[in-house]
Structure formats: C-alpha cells, structure tokens
Amino acid sequence: xxxxxxxxxxxxxxxxxxxxxxxxxxxxxxxxxxxxxxxxxxxxxxxxxxxxxxxxxxxxxxxxxxxxxxxxxxxxxxxxxxxxxxxxxxxxxxxxxxxxxxxxxxxxxxxxxxxxxxxxxxxxxxxxxxxxxxxxxxxxxxxxxxxxxxxxxxxxxxxxxxxxxxxxxxxxxxxxxxxxxxxxxxxxxxxxxxxxxxxxxxxxxxxxxxxxxxxxxxxxxxxxxxxxxxxxxxxxxxxxxxxxxxxxxxxxxxxxxxxxxxxxxxxxxxxxxxxxxxxxxxxxxxxxxxxxxxxxxxxxxxxxxxxxxxxxxxxxxxxxxxxxxxxxxxxxxxxxxxxxxxxxxxxxxxxxxxxxxxxxxxxxxxxxxxxxxxxxxxxx
Amino acid sequence: xxxxxxxxxxxxxxxxxxxxxxxxxxxxxxxxxxxxxxxxxxxxxxxxxxxxxxxxxxxxxxxxxxxxxxxxxxxxxxxxxxxxxxxxxxxxxxxxxxxxxxxxxxxxxxxxxxxxxxxxxxxxxxxxxxxxxxxxxxxxxxxxxxxxxxxxxxxxxxxxxxxxxxxxxxxxxxxxxxxxxxxxxxxxxxxxxxxxxxxxxxxxxxxxxxxxxxxxxxxxxxxxxxxxxxxxxxxxxxxxxxxxxxxxxxxxxxxxxxxxxxx
Numbered sequence: 001x002x003x004x005x006x007x008x009x010x011x012x013x014x015x016x017x018x019x020x021x022x023x024x025x026x027x028x029x030x031x032x033x034x035x036x037x038x039x040x041x042x043x044x045x046x047x048x049x050x051x052x053x054x055x056x057x058x059x060x061x062x063x064x065x066x067x068x069x070x071x072x073x074x075x076x077x078x079x080x081x082x083x084x085x086x087x088x089x090x091x092x093x094x095x096x097x098x099x100x101x102x103x104x105x106x107x108x109x110x111x112x113x114x115x116x117x118x119x120x121x122x123x124x125x126x127x128x129x130x131x132x133x134x135x136x137x138x139x140x141x142x143x144x145x146x147x148x149x150x151x152x153x154x155x156x157x158x159x160x161x162x163x164x165x166x167x168x169x170x171x172x173x174x175x176x177x178x179x180x181x182x183x184x185x186x187x188x189x190x191x192x193x194x195x196x197x198x199x200x201x202x203x204x205x206x207x208x209x210x211x212x213x214x215x216x217x218x219x220x221x222x223x224x225x226x227x228x229x230x231x232x233x234x235x236x237x238x239x240x241x242x243x244x245x246x247x248x249x250x251x252x253x254x255x256x257x258x259x260x261x262x263x264x265x266x267x268x269x270x271x272x273x274x275x276x277x278x279x280x281x282x283x284x285x286x287x288x289x290x291x292x293x294x295x296x297x298x299x300x301x302x303x304x305x306x307x308x309x310x311x312x313x314x315x316x317x318x319x320x321x322x323x324x325x326x327x328x329x330x331x332x333x334x335x336x337x338x339x340x341x342x343x344x345x346x347x348x349x350x351x352x353x354x355x356x357x358x359x360x361x362x363x364x365x366x367x368x369x370x371x372x373x374x375x376x377x378x379x380x
Numbered sequence: 381x382x383x384x385x386x387x388x389x390x391x392x393x394x395x396x397x398x399x400x401x402x403x404x405x406x407x408x409x410x411x412x413x414x415x416x417x418x419x420x421x422x423x424x425x426x427x428x429x430x431x432x433x434x435x436x437x438x439x440x441x442x443x444x445x446x447x448x449x450x451x452x453x454x455x456x457x458x459x460x461x462x463x464x465x466x467x468x469x470x471x472x473x474x475x476x477x478x479x480x481x482x483x484x485x486x487x488x489x490x491x492x493x494x495x496x497x498x499x500x501x502x503x504x505x506x507x508x509x510x511x512x513x514x515x516x517x518x519x520x521x522x523x524x525x526x527x528x529x530x531x532x533x534x535x536x537x538x539x540x541x542x543x544x545x546x547x548x549x550x551x552x553x554x555x556x557x558x559x560x561x562x563x564x565x566x567x568x569x570x571x572x573x574x575x576x577x578x579x580x581x582x583x584x585x586x587x588x589x590x591x592x593x594x595x596x597x598x599x600x601x602x603x604x605x606x607x608x609x610x611x612x613x614x615x616x617x618x619x620x621x622x623x624x625x626x627x628x629x630x631x632x633x634x635x636x637x638x639x640x641x642x643x
Contacts, residue, residue, distance in 0.1 A: 025543070026490075026494045026542065026543060027494065029494065029496060029500065029504075030495065030496055030497070030500065033500060061543040061575065062504075062507070062508065062511065062540070062543055062575065063494075063504055063543070066503075066504055066507045089573075090573050090574055090576065091574075093570060093573050093574040094574030094575060097511060097570055097571070097574055098507060098511065101507055101510030101511040102507055102510065343524060344478065344524040345478030345479065345522070345523070345524045346478050346479060347478055347479035348478075
C-alpha cells in the first residue's frame with residue numbers, strides 16, 4: 001500500500017452510532033484497541049442496532065479489520081456491503097474475509113489451576129519420566145547386545161569402515177584434549193598432595209599419590225567425562241537430526257537395521273577408543289605429577305620413576321583400564337538412545353543432547369562409585 | 381486495489397553462481413504492484429535462488445536488485461531490516477519455529493516489530509491463522525504435529541503477519557491435495573484483492589498458474605526467457621515452453637481453467 005501521509009485511526013461517538021476515521025493499520029493497533037475498550041466497555045453486548053460510519057476511513061489492513069469486526073461483531077460485518085455500500089469492493093472482501101475467519105474462531109477456554117497442583121503434577125511427571133527412561137535404557141542395552149551377538153558371528157556384516165571412521169572421530173581426535181586435561185589435573189593433584197604431605201615430612205609419597213590416583217580413578221574418569229561431553233552429545237545430535245529428516249525411517253523401509261548401521265559402529269568405536277584414551281590419560285596425568293615433583297619438590301625424574309616402578313603393583317592399572325569398556329558402552333548407548341528419542345523439532349534435539357550428556361556423566365560417576373566400593377571389599 | 385504498472389521490485393543483470401556453476405546470468409525481472417507473478421522453470425534453474433537473492437538471503441554475484449526504488453545491497457543494516465519488514469516470505473517446507481506453537485509463530489513478528497502486547501499479538505495471530513483457513517484449535521498446536529497442508533497454511537499466516545506489500549511464496553501448493561491446492565489459490569486471490577499485496581510465486585503447479593497468476597515468468601538458460609500474461613507466454617516459440625505448457629499436463633490444466641471460466 002502506498003505510504004501517503006498517515007493520519008492515525010480514530011473512533012468517535014456520533015449521533016446514532018460510531019464513526020471510524022483515519023488509518024486503521026498495525027502501527028496504530030495498540031492505541032486503537034485501548035480507545036475501543038474505553039468507548040465500549042463490555043462491548044459486543046448488542047451490535048444489531050449499532051451504526052458504524054466508515055466514510056472517513058483511510059488505510060485499512062487486517063489488524064484494523066480485526067478491530068472493526070470486534071466492534072460490530074462478525075455477523076453484522078458479513079453484511080458490510082448492505083450498511084456501508086460506499087466502500088470499495090476490495091475493502092468489503094477484506095472485512096468479510098476477516099469476519100468469516102473470526103466467526104469460526106471461538107476463544108479457547110483456559111483453565112486456571114492452583115500452583116500447588118501444577119507443582120505436584122510436574123513432580124509426578126518428572127518421576128514417571130525418570131522411571132521410564134531407565135526402563136528404556138535397559139531395553140536399548142538389551143537390543144544393542146542382541147544385535148551385537150547376531151552380527152558378531154557373521155564377519156561379512158561387520159562395518160569396518162564405519163567403525164574406523166568413528167574411532168578416528170571419538171578416539172584419535174580426542175587425544176590432544178584428554179592428554180592436556182589429565183596433564184593439568186596430574187599437576188594439581190601433585191601440588192595438593194605435596195601441600196598436605198609436607199607437614200608430615202612425607203613429600204616423597206606424592207609420587208604414590210599421583211600414580212595411584214591416576215591409575216585407579218582419574219585416568220579413566222577424566223577420559224570418560226571428556227567423551228561423555230564430546231561424543232555422547234555428538235551421537236545424540238547426529239542420530240536426532242537423522243531422525244528429524246526421516247533418514248532412520250528410510251533405513252528401516254529399505255530393510256536395513258539402524259541398530260546395525262548406526263549404533264553398533266558407534267558403541268564398538270567407543271569401547272575401543274576409551275581404553276586407549278584412558279591409558280593416554282594415565283600416562284599424561286603421571287607426567288603432569290612428575291613435572292611438579294621435578295620442578296617444585298626436589299624429586300628427580302630417576303627417583304620418581306624408580307618409586308613408580310617399585311611401589312605400584314600392576315593391578316591398579318588393570319582396575320582402571322577394566323572400567324573403561326563399561327563406561328564406554330554406557331556413554332555410547334545413552335548417546336544413541338537419546339538420539340532415537342528426539343522428535344522432529346530443533347527444541348527436542350537440543351533437550352535430548354543435554355539429557356544424554358547429563359545422563360552419561362551421571363552413570364559414569366555412579367558406576368565408578370559402586371566399582372570403588374566393590375574393589376575395596378575385594379581388596380584389589 | 382487496482383493493478384498498476386508501478387514496479388515494486390526491479391532485478392537487473394543479476395548474476396548468481398556457486399563456485400564455477402553459474403545459476404543466473406544477466407537476469408532481468410520486474411514485479412508490479414498488486415500482481416501475482418508466477419515464476420516457473422525446470423528443477424535446478426534457480427527459482428528459489430532468485431527468491432533468496434531478492435529477499436536478501438543470498439548476496440548476488442553481480443547486477444542490481446532494487447526494492448521499492450532502493451538498492452537492498454547498499455542500505456545500512458537497520459534501513460534494510462525496515463525494508464525487509466515489508467516482505468512476507470513463505471518457505472518451501474514452512475520453516476515454522478518448532479519451539480513455538482502456531483499462534484506464537486505468527487505473533488513473534490507482531491511483538492518484535494509492531495510492539496504489540498503479547499495478548500493483542502496472539503489475538504491477531506489467531507485471526508490470521510483463521511484467515512489462512514486453519515481451525516481455531518490449531519492455534520495451540522506445535523508445528524511438528526501438523527499435516528503438510530496445515531503447515532503450508534500456518535506458514536502463509538506467518539508470512540502475512542505484518543501485512544506485507546510483497547509476498548514471496550516458494551512452491552506453496554506442492555504436496556497439497558488438489559482440493560487443498562485449489563482452496564489455497566482462492567485464498568491467495570482473496571487476500572491479494574483485499575490487501576493489495578504483490579505476490580512472487582515460485583511454482584510447479586500448472587493449475588495455480590492458470591487460475592491465480594496475472595503474469596508468468598519463465599526461467600530457463602540462466603535468464604528470464606519471457607515474463608508476460610499466460611497467452612503470450614504460451615505462444616512463445618521456445619522448445620522448453622512448448623513442452624511445459626503444451627505437454628499432457630499443461631493441456632489438461634489449461635482445459636480445466638477454460639471450463640471454470642465458462643461456467
């Protein structure tokens with residue numbers, strides 16, 4: 001519509017009814033609505049004998065038409081040609097189209113609930129979801145193991161290329177960040193140990209502290225948490241957007257198994273990558289500890305290595321490494337399952353990515369705590 | 381509003397390429413006020429790319445695009461944003477915001493640009509949804525719960541939110557059943573007559589071309605071959621145009637349009 005000099009829309013009382021003039025367009029909508037509410041409190045009471053004079057009307061768009069229809073009521077407006085014949089046909093068409101649309105649209109009833117009921121309902125819903133989530137996870141683990149078992153005996157169905165590609169993404173590409181992280185934490189643990197042990201004149205035991213901590217717990221835990229943040233989220237986002245794009249359905253419709261094509265390579269790649277990353281994390285953490293010992297505690301590197309070799313039994317390494325495949329399996333399975341649970345929307349992919357990271361880190365720490373108790377009881 | 385010769389969008393010498401692949405070369409096109417311009421062309425001839433260049437989503441590699449007499453590329457960001465508010469775009473797959481329900485989808489530009497309160501904006505949004513032919517209960521539905529036809533209608537309602545002066549539609553009737561598509565054509569014409577906007581309509585739907593379009597622009601061989609009323613376009617001596625309009629589908633659509641006019 002041409003932008004002529006715009007005169008704001010007005011609604012005035014006049015003898016025998018109302019008079020609308022000026023531009024009834026979107027920029028004036030807010031003000032016009034206020035005017036209507038002032039002039040016609042409790043409007044739409046009886047519009048049958050109301051007269052509306054449209055002769056002075058300037059520009060009119062849908063938002064203005066909506067207001068006019070509200071004043072007159074949709075039924076009267078459908079007969080606009082009868083009572084405002086001077087208006088052009090296009091304007092009749094607009095007013096009638098809007099009136100027709102509003103005629104059919106009934107206001108949606110909203111029921112107010114008390115906040116307490118809403119809160120209780122929300123808690124119940126969350127608990128129910130939590131329970132269902134665990135059941136789903138167990139079911140999905142079963143499904144994964146089942147398809148793993150069926151594929152394992154048929155080497156021609158192994159997806160070696162996909163597996164290697166995923167190992168590169170989840171394992172090889174994660175080496176720098178895992179190594180750096182564990183190196184720094186190793187240094188921090190050594191400092192911490194030295195501070196406490198210095199009071200007992202036992203600084204030399206810092207070496208044992210760093211070695212034990214990294215071999216048993218920190219190496220695997222840090223690597224697993226890194227992968228939970230880095231890879232579980234990636235799995236969820238990949239599978240989630242494939243689902244949104246109906247790619248998963250396309251696979252199924254072609255008689256291909258998404259479990260075999262998408263889940264198994266990811267789970268296996270993770271189970272191969274995490275132990276390797278764990279080992280790298282252990283070495284790098286101990287190296288971080290060694291650096292602090294050499295630079296700050298007057299323990300020479302020879303001494304450090306000597307104590308390490310003499311005092312650290314092999315079982316600590318095995319305890320640490322043994323947990324890695326289990327963590328890897330859980331992280332990968334949770335990442336994939338959350339991807340499958342995502343629905344088409346962007347919101348849903350985001351929510352499930354968050355959920356997969358939170359769940360996998362939670363699971364890793366929970367299992368680690370249980371394992372620590374188990375190993376303590378066993379005296380390993 | 382009467383159709384005039386006034387040009388709202390003027391594309392001159394447009395060049396678009398992706399790497400070494402040239403999509404448009406020296407393309408000229410005018411869109412006049414109040415007309416429905418159908419844009420046709422084979423798949424991959426760059427109809428959607430042309431649409432994206434005009435609305436400013438793709439920077440052209442050459443040529444000029446003047447919108448309401450101003451060059452979109454040369455404007456400062458805020459002026460450009462003000463100009464773009466006068467456009468309504470409906471994307472091929474709807475592109476509704478999946479984190480909002482339908483009435484929030486339509487209300488968003490009203491709240492952001494027109495400064496309406498949430499209640500006012502949502503009220504207006506519900507009317508627009510109804511105008512686009514959606515039932516009242518659809519207002520609170522999420523976009524991913526909609527059928528194809530409803531998605532198109534909701535996308536149209538959002539494109540109409542700010543009462544645009546130019547409406548860009550990318551294959552609006554693709555994927556609709558014939559009844560829904562015919563209703564969409566009618567809706568488009570009613571709204572155009574009532575609101576007086578111009579329509580840039582990318583389509584493959586021959587029925588839409590015959591019933592709704594005032595002019596048709598044919599894109600082939602990297603430029604607009606002809607842009608004129610249907611009779612002139614049909615009569616153009618070009619292999620592609622002949623195949624398109626005088627193939628089996630073109631003939632039946634033309635006959636159907638003829639029958640409706642006779643009735």
